[in-house]
Amino acid sequence: MGPSGCGKSTLLNMVAGVDRPTSGSVVVHGEDLSQLNETGLALFRRRRIGMVFQFFNLLDDLPALDNVALAGQLAGVPTGQARQRARERLTELGVGDRADAYPATLSGGERQRVAVARALMNEPALLLADEPTGALDSASGAQVADLLLALNQRGQTLLLVTHDRMLAERVATRVVELADGAIVGERALERTA
Amino acid sequence: MTATWRAIRAAVRRRRVQTFVVGLVVLASAATATVALSLISAASRPFDRTFDAQHGAHLVLVLDSTKTPAVQPPVDRSAGVEAVAGPFPRAVLNLPADSSDLVGLGALTVVGRADPDGPVDRLDLWAGRWASAPGEIVLNAAPSDAESGPGRLGARIEVPGRPALTVVGRAYSVSQTADAWIPPDQIAALGPTTAQVLYRFADADTPAAVAGHASQVTDGLPPGALLGTQSWLTVRQAVAAGPGAYIPFLTTFGLLGLAVAILIIGNVVSGAVVSGFRHIGVLKALGFTPRQVVLVYIGIALLPAMVATVLGTGLGYLVARSVLSDAFSGSGFGGDVGVAWWVPVVVLVAVPAVVVVAALVPAARAYRLSAAEAISAGSARRAGRGLGVQRWLSGTRLPRAVSLGLGQPFARPARTALTLAAVVLGVATVAFAGGLAATVSRYAEVSDVNNAAPIAMRPGNPAFGQVAPSLDAAQTETLLRALPGVAHLSVSTVVPVTIAGQTRTMTGGFLRGDTDAGLAGMIVEGRWLRGEDEIVVPNAVLNERGLGVGEDVALQFGERIRKVSIVGATLSSGVGSADFFAPWQILDALAPGYQLPSSDLFYQIEQTPGTDVTGLVRQVNSAAPGLYAWDNRGTNSFSSSVLSLSITLSVLLGLVAALGVLNTVLLTVRERRRDLGILKSIGMRPGQVVMMTVVSMAALGIVGGVLGTPLGVLAHRLIVPLTARAAQIDTPGFLLNVWDLPVVLLLPLAGLVIATIGALLPARSAARLPIGQVLRSE
Numbered sequence: 020m021g022p023s024g025c026g027k028s029t030l031l032n033m034v035a036g037v038d039r040p041t042s043g044s045v046v047v048h049g050e051d052l053s054q055l056n057e058t059g060l061a062l063f064r065r066r067r068i069g070m071v072f073q074f075f076n077l078l079d080d081l082p083a084l085d086n087v088a089l090a091g092q093l094a095g096v097p098t099g100q101a102r103q104r105a106r107e108r109l110t111e112l113g114v115g116d117r118a119d120a121y122p123a124t125l126s127g128g129e130r131q132r133v134a135v136a137r138a139l140m141n142e143p144a145l146l147l148a149d150e151p152t153g154a155l156d157s158a159s160g161a162q163v164a165d166l167l168l169a170l171n172q173r174g175q176t177l178l179l180v181t182h183d184r185m186l187a188e189r190v191a192t193r194v195v196e197l198a199d200g201a202i203v204g205e206r207a208l209e210r211t212a
Numbered sequence: 213m214t215a216t217w218r219a220i221r222a223a224v225r226r227r228r229v230q231t232f233v234v235g236l237v238v239l240a241s242a243a244t245a246t247v248a249l250s251l252i253s254a255a256s257r258p259f260d261r262t263f264d265a266q267h268g269a270h271l272v273l274v275l276d277s278t279k280t281p282a283v284q285p286p287v288d289r290s291a292g293v294e295a296v297a298g299p300f301p302r303a304v305l306n307l308p309a310d311s312s313d314l315v316g317l318g319a320l321t322v323v324g325r326a327d328p329d330g331p332v333d334r335l336d337l338w339a340g341r342w343a344s345a346p347g348e349i350v351l352n353a354a355p356s357d358a359e360s361g362p363g364r365l366g367a368r369i370e371v372p373g374r375p376a377l378t379v380v381g382r383a384y385s386v387s388q389t390a391d392a393w394i395p396p397d398q399i400a401a402l403g404p405t406t407a408q409v410l411y412r413f414a415d416a417d418t419p420a421a422v423a424g425h426a427s428q429v430t431d432g433l434p435p436g437a438l439l440g441t442q443s444w445l446t447v448r449q450a451v452a453a454g455p456g457a458y459i460p461f462l463t464t465f466g467l468l469g470l471a472v473a474i475l476i477i478g479n480v481v482s483g484a485v486v487s488g489f490r491h492i493g494v495l496k497a498l499g500f501t502p503r504q505v506v507l508v509y510i511g512i513a514l515l516p517a518m519v520a521t522v523l524g525t526g527l528g529y530l531v532a533r534s535v536l537s538d539a540f541s542g543s544g545f546g547g548d549v550g551v552a553w554w555v556p557v558v559v560l561v562a563v564p565a566v567v568v569v570a571a572l573v574p575a576a577r578a579y580r581l582s583a584a585e586a587i588s589a590g591s592a593r594r595a596g597r598g599l600g601v602q603r604w605l606s607g608t609r610l611p612r613a614v615s616l617g618l619g620q621p622f623a624r625p626a627r628t629a630l631t632l633a634a635v636v637l638g639v640a641t642v643a644f645a646g647g648l649a650a651t652v653s654r655y656a657e658v659s660d661v662n663n664a665a666p667i668a669m670r671p672g673n674p675a676f677g678q679v680a681p682s683l684d685a686a687q688t689e690t691l692l693r694a695l696p697g698v699a700h701l702s703v704s705t706v707v708p709v710t711i712a713g714q715t716r717t718m719t720g721g722f723l724r725g726d727t728d729a730g731l732a733g734m735i736v737e738g739r740w741l742r743g744e745d746e747i748v749v750p751n752a753v754l755n756e757r758g759l760g761v762g763e764d765v766a767l768q769f770g771e772r773i774r775k776v777s778i779v780g781a782t783l784s785s786g787v788g789s790a791d792f793f794a795p796w797q798i799l800d801a802l803a804p805g806y807q808l809p810s811s812d813l814f815y816q817i818e819q820t821p822g823t824d825v826t827g828l829v830r831q832v833n834s835a836a837p838g839l840y841a842w843d844n845r846g847t848n849s850f851s852s853s854v855l856s857l858s859i860t861l862s863v864l865l866g867l868v869a870a871l872g873v874l875n876t877v878l879l880t881v882r883e884r885r886r887d888l889g890i891l892k893s894i895g896m897r898p899g900q901v902v903m904m905t906v907v908s909m910a911a912l913g914i915v916g917g918v919l920g921t922p923l924g925v926l927a928h929r930l931i932v933p934l935t936a937r938a939a940q941i942d943t944p945g946f947l948l949n950v951w952d953l954p955v956v957l958l959l960p961l962a963g964l965v966i967a968t969i970g971a972l973l974p975a976r977s978a979a980r981l982p983i984g985q986v987l988r989s990e
Contacts, residue, residue: 029984037893038984057898058735065895076890076987080599080623085606090611090894104606121599137894 021197036060069138073150108136128159149196220511246528269410279437293988295331298409323390324399340381350381598622613900617907634872635916643924650950665816669841681838697823700726712766721790738780769802873970889986898979905975917963
């Protein structure tokens with residue numbers, strides 16, 4: 020948690036191997052990301068990481084099903100199997116009936132659910148979420164918060180970045196506070212729900 | 213204006229690669245256009261200019277002076293006659309073979325004229341003075357031949373039985389009415405039997421007009437008095453024939469270059485507008501008027517285009533000067549021919565105008581967009597087109613990077629169409645140039661007498677520091693035939709003669725020995741020599757002189773005349789640029805006892821199968837002193853220059869097409885930065901990014917190749933005959949049927965190569981896109 024510009028997203032991007040640190044190193048699941056080249060980082064993300072963004076970042080030219088299946092296809096899962104798994108993920112997240120819809124026709128909450136489904140497609144060890152409710156109205160935001168909480172309760176490790184204290188207190192079990200690029204506090208939380 | 217200029221400068225700086233691509237394409241196009249226009253202009257311009265200045269003769273009549281009165285015909289304005297000069301007495305002076313280094317000709321058509329002026333054919337006396345005393349002569353030579361040409365002032369011409377003549381002046385007749393002039397009262401000593409009358413007409417622009425006038429002015433002449441006529445159009449065509457061969461295909465290359473440039477410029481500017489929606493919105497929000505925004509977007513293309521046009525025109529000017537100098541050097545205009553003043557002006561104005569027009573259409577979109585629309589259009593995400601195709605592709609078993617790449621062209625159909633057009637043009641150019649190269653290569657094979665036999669030999673010429681042969685011609689021939697490994701031997705020489713009735717000297721190629729060895733393969737019409745009184749004429753000469761196979765002509769050497777039949781036409785003029793080929797017996801009949809220097813004989817040797825050419829060359833050289841043989845296998849210089857020219861131009865345009873593709877991929881990559889960032893964030897490897905990007909263009913390359921190949925083949929079939937016709941060469945089928953099925957099937961791969969080369973660089977840069985930065989900024 021922390022205010023805008025404190026370095027939350029940068030931290031998340033470095034954990035995902037999307038940005039590289041200017042000094043020091045990032046070790047995730049025992050892998051030193053600074054030792055990996057671009058291809059190594061891509062494979063690392065594919066196997067270990069799922070990412071959810073504030074603005075969803077879905078591909079506009081593909082329907083929801085293909086957006087989700089794509090993550091599996093890139094990892095080498097055969098097309099039929101990837102589509103089957105994508106359909107299951109969408110159904111689990113409550114948007115199975117919107118599988119053939121294009122992102123432009125989905126609501127904000129639906130888009131974020133599709134984005135979460137895509138992030139979970141390859142069953143990552145770590146799900147990274149960067150302000151996942153930041154672009155949603157409060158009702159949709161609450162739905163997405165519930166979804167993340169449920170995932171975590173089912174055993175999905177989640178690293179969530181937000182400046183929304185209520186969201187953090189609802190979903191997180193541990194909060195690290197940042198300011199000006201440095202950790203200024205850390206505490207364990209009891210979930211409110 | 214300052215704000216607009218700043219906005220243009222900033223936009224050009226931000227789009228460095230696009231600016232470079234536009235500049236390069238425009239530079240290449242401007243250079244090609246300058247060369248093409250210069251050649252078209254030069255093919256007739258210097259001749260026409262000089263012809264008008266000299267009041268050139270539209271028609272030269274050669275009359276039998278024994279049958280016509282020696283009085284000047286009246287100027288009959290009702291028959292379109294503007295001016296008449298003559299009759300001037302005319303004689304043919306056959307020079308001894310060893311005097312050719314003095315005047316460069318074996319036979320001189322000498323005309324008696326009192327002065328270089330007159331109503332028609334006002335000679336340019338550019339060196340020395342006019343001949344006025346006995347024993348003085350003025351030679352016809354172009355000023356451009358001042359250094360290299362024959363007949364320096366003071367040179368003496370001595371012909372047995374005729375008075376010696378001293379060159380006192382050099383004058384130039386663009387109408388080619390004579391090789392030399394002497395005072396009228398002196399020509400009697402040369403035994404003139406003919407006279408010439410020179411005409412200028414009010415209208416003589418077409419062969420029909422000249423023929424009509426000729427018919428009118430010769431009407432009423434006594435039977436047999438008219439020996440021949442020469443039209444100014446024939447002389448002009450002969451001058452234009454050399455560079456004429458280059459013009460049609462160079463023009464085609466120029467037009468192709470311009471078309472590709474227009475397409476790429478349209479592509480670049482429309483891309484700039486599309487990818488700059490947000491930029492347009494910001495400009496308008498800052499207070500830029502719609503007109504200023506249009507100016508900015510035209511300026512983005514025009515600024516690099518202007519610089520490139522100036523550089524390209526300069527480059528084209530230099531190339532054109534060199535090409536023109538080479539092409540016209542043998543026609544007497546070498547020193548005179550430059551690039552016409554209007555050519556760079558036209559290119560400097562027209563090319564930027566084309567750029568503005570190409571930029572105007574997409575820039576108009578910028579004009580119409582409101583600030584809010586532009587900003588929201590730039591921010592809003594929208595689905596592309598061709599969604600059905602992309603969806604179908606995603607369900608196929610293709611690797612996902614491949615299916616994503618294949619779907620990309622369908623998302624932006626207009627840009628895809630422009631890229632496709634650039635590739636089609638590129639492939640068509642490659643196919644056309646390949647066909648042209650094959651045609652020229654075949655032409656060289658059958659037309660070059662030098663290559664008819666693998667070994668050639670000339671006896672030594674002491675004037676060039678060589679050893680004079682110890683054997684005479686007959687002994688040399690016997691010696692060569694006796695050498696082991698010699699299968700066929702032919703001997704040839706060139707001797708200038710005239711065709712009775714024609715004013716210009718013709719170079720006769722006389723042959724003996726196994727004369728059909730290799731030479732018969734040159735026949736494109738009729739047949740090769742069989743009888744004694746037969747000649748074969750290169751079809752360029754037939755066309756130029758208005759002769760045809762089957763006609764009879766009278767060859768004249770001095771006072772001897774021999775009637776012969778034209779029995780065949782060849783593709784080219786062969787060794788010594790012969791105007792006709794004839795059996796040796798005709799030379800014996802025309803000039804009995806004519807003493808040829810040994811070094812004027814040209815021997816061609818074909819070896820028996822299995823004989824080593826190099827070894828046989830050595831044998832010939834050591835058989836007797838003064839024999840200089842060489843390995844004669846190779847390509848002639850004309851073929852080489854056309855081949856290298858066509859290859860250079862096709863590579864250039866192929867490169868331009870590849871640049872077009874590169875530009876499209878750059879635009880696509882810029883537009884899809886966010887998508888690429890997303891794909892990489894979910895695990896797309898750099899290799900897969902490259903694969904996807906290259907596949908998206910390779911698919912277009914293959915389609916472009918399939919469409920461009922037949923276009924290129926068609927262009928070859930249409931333009932090569934046109935090219936050949938300009939050079940007065942007929943094109944038999946074997947010159948045009950150069951396309952083998954495997955070649956045609958392989959040609960579409962050129963499109964794939966062009967597209968892949970164009971896509972590779974931006975694909976690699978797409979693979980290196982920093983994901984975090986892209987997703988943050990988008």
